[in-house]
Amino acid sequence: MTKTRTFIAAICGIAIAGPALADGCLRPEERSALDVRALQSYLMVSALQCRQAEPYNQFMRRFGGDLANANRTAAVHFTRTYGGQGRTRQDSFNTTLANEHSEDAIRSGSFFCTDATALFAQALATPSSDLAKFAAERNIPQSYTPGECGATPARPAARASRR
Numbered sequence: 001m002t003k004t005r006t007f008i009a010a011i012c013g014i015a016i017a018g019p020a021l022a023d024g025c026l027r028p029e030e031r032s033a034l035d036v037r038a039l040q041s042y043l044m045v046s047a048l049q050c051r052q053a054e055p056y057n058q059f060m061r062r063f064g065g066d067l068a069n070a071n072r073t074a075a076v077h078f079t080r081t082y083g084g085q086g087r088t089r090q091d092s093f094n095t096t097l098a099n100e101h102s103e104d105a106i107r108s109g110s111f112f113c114t115d116a117t118a119l120f121a122q123a124l125a126t127p128s129s130d131l132a133k134f135a136a137e138r139n140i141p142q143s144y145t146p147g148e149c150g151a152t153p154a155r156p157a158a159r160a161s162r163r
Helices: 002-021 028-050 053-108 110-124 128-138
Strands: none
Touching: 028 053, 028 110, 028 128, 053 110, 053 128, 110 128
């Protein structure tokens, strides 16, 4: 009877801790999706801070399908990683992105809008098939940075043997 209780308790513990034990790494397509989401968030904040609604609307019209796909792929990551709390975690990610970019705009002052104008022009000149590559190259800051799936941690260098 005690072994049965211990076994049931262990199973319950695993079931409750499941989301915490989930694979929190980023697959390549998820990394691309989060990069695209970061770019979209940055441009949204730029549109609001710099009164650039029209370039942002052009960006949204031009890349709407790509942005929707990135959002769906991000949802897959957050659901895989956090289970039932995936949607809440994704919403938190999106809110944090916008807040971080707003803080960046405040810190940067007028330079922010100057940079945003150039970024809008570059984004709108990007072929749709290259949006993820463009977003990755821009390296838009984001604080959510789980490791890449399949990445192995760096091993310490082997010690030289004493002779």
